[in-house]
Amino acid sequence: MIPVWKKIEEKQLSSIYLLYGTESFLIDETKQKLIQSVLTEEEMDFNFSVYDLEEVPVETAVEEAETLPFFGDKKLVFLHNPTFLTAERSKEKVEHNLKVLEAYIESPAPYTIMVFAAPYEKLDERKKLTKLLKKKAEVVEAKKLNDKEIKTWVRSQAAANGVQMDEEALEHFLMLAGTNLQLLASEIDKLSLYASEEKRITVDIVDKLTARSLEQDIFALVDRVVSGNIEAAFRIYYDLLKLNEEPIKILAVIANQFRLIYQTKELSRKGYGQQQIASFLKVHPFRVKLALRQTGNFSDEQLSSIIMMLADSDLQMKTSGMSKKLIVEMFLFRLQNLAN
Structure with missing residues (x-):
C-alpha cells in the first residue's frame, strides 16, 4: 500500500487504478491522494467525473475518459461499484458494453486517469476483464490490515504529520483506540498536533489524549x-x-x-x-x-x-x-x- 501512495505523492501516476477491498478508509484515502496530486482546485469543476456503474453504463464513462481535458492537462474519472468484476449475480439496472471498456484498458487516453473503486472482498479472477485490469492497472488492495501492517500504517500517518511515535506508545495507542482506521487517523492528527514541538509521541501523551473505543x-x-x-x-x-x-x-x-x-x-x-x-x-x-x-x-x-x-x-x-x-x-x- 505505502509504495503506491508514495508514487502518487511524487506524481508517478498510472493511467488506470484498481482499488478494491472492504477497508473503505484506504480506498477513500487513495482517492483523495489522487485528487490532490492530479488536479488543482480550479480544475476540479472541469476535469473530475464520478460514475456509479450500478446506474450508468460503463461506455459513458469511457467516452468521458476519451474526451480531452477542457481546462488543464489531466482529468480524473472515478468508476464506482464495478460489480461486473465480481462473481456476484449482476444487480445492475443497466447493461454494460464491456468490449468498449476492454479496448480502452488496452490503450488508455494519455491525459486521463481512470480509477475503479470496487468495495468487494474478492474479484472474479476467472474473468477476462479482471485479468486485464490486474495486468494493466496499478492495483491497490484495501484489505483489513494485520498487526504488522497497521503499525506500519500508523507510523506513516505520524511521519506525514512530522512526528515519530515511540514503539511502546504505538502498542499502547492501538490497545486504547482499536483498529478503525478512520478513528485512528483522527486520533493521530490530534496526538501529532499536541507533540508538534517535541516531534515525538510518548506513552504519556497517548494515555492523556487518546479516546478509548x-x-x-x-x-x-x-x-x-x-x-x-x-x-x-x-x-x-x-x-x-x-x-x-x-x-x-x-x-x-x-x-x-x-x-x-x-x-x-x-x-x-x-x-x-x-x-x-x-x-x-x-x-x-x-x-x-x-x-x-x-x-x-x-x-x-x-x-x-x-x-x-x-x-x-x-x-x-x-x-x-x-x-x-x-x-x-x-x-x-x-x-x-x-x-x-
Missing part, C-alpha cells in the same frame, strides 16, 4: 478484574455510564470479549496462529492478539462458568425488574471471585 475499555475493565484491581475496573465501568453507555450494551461487549477469549484459546490449542484465528473468526488480528494475552488468565472451566454467568445476567436484565446497572456490578464481583 468501547471494546478497548472493556478489555481494560476485564484486565483490571482478573489482576485483582476491582476498584480500577469499577472506575472504568462508571466512566462508561457517564458517557451514556447502556449497561445492557456494556454486558453484551463483555460477553463478546469472553467468547473471543474462549474461541481464541481453543483455536490456539489446535495450532492455529494469530492471523489464522483472525481469518477463521472474521475479527481483526489485533483483537485476537489482545484476546491471546488474556487466555492464560482463565482455565476452560472458568471460561465456561463466566459465559454461563453472562447468560444469566443477560436473562436477568431482560426479565427481572432489577437495576441493569446493579446486574453488571454483581457480575463484576462474581467475576473477581471466580478469577481469584
Whole structure:
C-alpha cells in the first residue's frame, strides 16, 4: 500500500487504478491522494467525473475518459461499484458494453486517469476483464490490515504529520483506540498536533489524549478484574455510564470479549496462529492478539462458568425488574471471585 501512495505523492501516476477491498478508509484515502496530486482546485469543476456503474453504463464513462481535458492537462474519472468484476449475480439496472471498456484498458487516453473503486472482498479472477485490469492497472488492495501492517500504517500517518511515535506508545495507542482506521487517523492528527514541538509521541501523551473505543475499555475493565484491581475496573465501568453507555450494551461487549477469549484459546490449542484465528473468526488480528494475552488468565472451566454467568445476567436484565446497572456490578464481583 505505502509504495503506491508514495508514487502518487511524487506524481508517478498510472493511467488506470484498481482499488478494491472492504477497508473503505484506504480506498477513500487513495482517492483523495489522487485528487490532490492530479488536479488543482480550479480544475476540479472541469476535469473530475464520478460514475456509479450500478446506474450508468460503463461506455459513458469511457467516452468521458476519451474526451480531452477542457481546462488543464489531466482529468480524473472515478468508476464506482464495478460489480461486473465480481462473481456476484449482476444487480445492475443497466447493461454494460464491456468490449468498449476492454479496448480502452488496452490503450488508455494519455491525459486521463481512470480509477475503479470496487468495495468487494474478492474479484472474479476467472474473468477476462479482471485479468486485464490486474495486468494493466496499478492495483491497490484495501484489505483489513494485520498487526504488522497497521503499525506500519500508523507510523506513516505520524511521519506525514512530522512526528515519530515511540514503539511502546504505538502498542499502547492501538490497545486504547482499536483498529478503525478512520478513528485512528483522527486520533493521530490530534496526538501529532499536541507533540508538534517535541516531534515525538510518548506513552504519556497517548494515555492523556487518546479516546478509548468501547471494546478497548472493556478489555481494560476485564484486565483490571482478573489482576485483582476491582476498584480500577469499577472506575472504568462508571466512566462508561457517564458517557451514556447502556449497561445492557456494556454486558453484551463483555460477553463478546469472553467468547473471543474462549474461541481464541481453543483455536490456539489446535495450532492455529494469530492471523489464522483472525481469518477463521472474521475479527481483526489485533483483537485476537489482545484476546491471546488474556487466555492464560482463565482455565476452560472458568471460561465456561463466566459465559454461563453472562447468560444469566443477560436473562436477568431482560426479565427481572432489577437495576441493569446493579446486574453488571454483581457480575463484576462474581467475576473477581471466580478469577481469584
